[in-house]
Amino acid sequence: MYVAVKGGERAIDNAHAWLAEERRGDTSIPELGVEQIREQMALAVNRVMAEGSLYDPDLAALAIKQARGDLIEAIFLIRAYRTTLPRFGGSEPVKTETMTCDRRVSATFKDAPGGQVLGPTFDYTHRLLDFKLAADGEVPDAAEATPNGQTTPHIMSFLDRENLIQKEPAGDTVPADLTRTPLELPASRALRLxxxxxxxxxxxxxxxxxxxxxxxxxHAFVAELRIGAVAIEMDIPELGFAIEIGEITVTECETVNQFQGSKAQPPQFTRGYGLVFGMTERKAISMALVDRALRWKELGEDNTGAPAQDEEFVLYHSDNIQATGFLEHIKLPHYVDFQSELELVRKLRRDALTAALAEREDASGGSVGENVKEGVTL
Known part of the structure; x- marks a missing residue:
């Protein structure tokens, strides 16, 4: 708490009480439950989990309720809570090729092995308000999807067989954890992701x-966008092997980008990658495009001066919690700082006026009356 605010603790308590009242709204209307938010505002819940770096739909829904629907505030609550949790270990890399896909589309191959699965998407809706929802109308049941239970190969694997896509170097070390160590530049691709x-x-x-x-x-093509459940496995030292501890829903996007080539390397496509908690396909696609733009140095390309190619600009300004904290702190009391600057401006104005009067005296060869000086209001 700011020292200058301590005298206003009663006002702060009253503000908190008023906030709770506003959060509840009209008490004649049934209160919105955490379960309702989790089930009916799933995309908001997914965003809070993704940007809060904590996969827990119930906690994300609770944060949204507490934040009155302000998703950035909800993300802040989730990140703060996350810091209180113990860490038991790290999981094995998820195998997205074994994903049980609710949605899987490719914009590059029509007859993709494994098939195209449109899934629940806004892509083909007419963007017209559905007033049945306002009337609490029942939504007709959708045809039940039947997962094939088989491995769905990645589109990139087919390009890789013909050496048409650039090879990804194998990671030799465990990447640093951004949630535990501050971001340092230049950052590895793993840290950027x-x-x-x-x-x-x-x-x-x-x-x-x-x-x-x-x-x-x-210029990018979406090679593949897939959404579905993946198993999370964790290595147990006492057992000597990994066991499945649960599953989560993720969105994965791989983009095929413009080709490059050199005297030592034939022309080939390059790629961008995005992987995000929940059903967050807009974020995953955006992430893949920005990931590709940030790879200019690694791929031997020229920096065109584009903002998306500036690692410092992108990574240091993309975190909404850091941005919000720095932006919103200026609305808190800065009385001492402003008073010192106010006094400085007043002094500068007095000095400027004194200099101007002196210049007028020199120019006129006479004296400007003291009453003129005293009559000026600063």
Whole structure:
């Protein structure tokens, strides 16, 4: 708490009480439950989990309720809670090729092995308000999807067989954990991807759009977008092998980008990658585009000066909690700081006026009356 605020503790308590009253709203209307938020506002819940770096739909729904629907505030609550949790270990890398897909589409191959699965999507809706929802109308049951239970190969694997996609170097070390260690530049790709997956969706969307408009020469195709459940496995030292401890829903996007080549390397496509908690396909696609733009140095390309190619600019400004904290702190009391600057401006104005009067006296060869000086209000 600011020292200057301590005298206003009663006002702060009253503000908290008023906030709770506003959060509840009209008491004649049934209160919104955490379960309702979790089930009926799933996309908001998914965003809070992704940018809060904590996979727990119930806690994310609770945070949304507490924050009155302010998702950035809810993300702040989740991140703060996350710091209180113990860590028992790390999971094995998820195998997204074994994903039970609710949605899987490719914009590059019509007859993709494993098939196209449209799933629950807004892509083909007419964007017209459905007033049946306002009348609490029942939604007709959708045809039940039947997962095939088989491994769905990645589109990139087919390009890789023909050496048409650039090879990804194998990671020899465990990447640093951005939630535990501060971001340092230049960052590895693994660290950049961590930063992008928890970055503000709107910011990353804007950066991705800028690459499509020409700021980074980054023309991309969505090779594959898939959403579904993946198993989480954890190695247990006492057992000597990994066991499945649960499953989570993730969105994965791989983009195929413009080819490159050199005297030592034939032309081939390059890639961008995005992986995010929950059903968050806009974020995953945006992440893949920005990831590709940030790889210019690694791929031997020129830096065109595009914002999305500037690692420092993207990574240091994409975190909405850091941005919100710095932005919103200026509305808190800064009385001492402002008073010192106010006094400085007053002094500068007095000095400027004195100098101007002296210049007028010199120019007129006479004296300007003291009453003129005293009559000026500063």
């Amino acid at each position: 961590q930063s992008l997956t928890r970055a503000d969706e709107g910011f990353i969307l804007g950066m991705a759009y800028s690459t499509q408009r020409g700021y980074a020469r980054n």
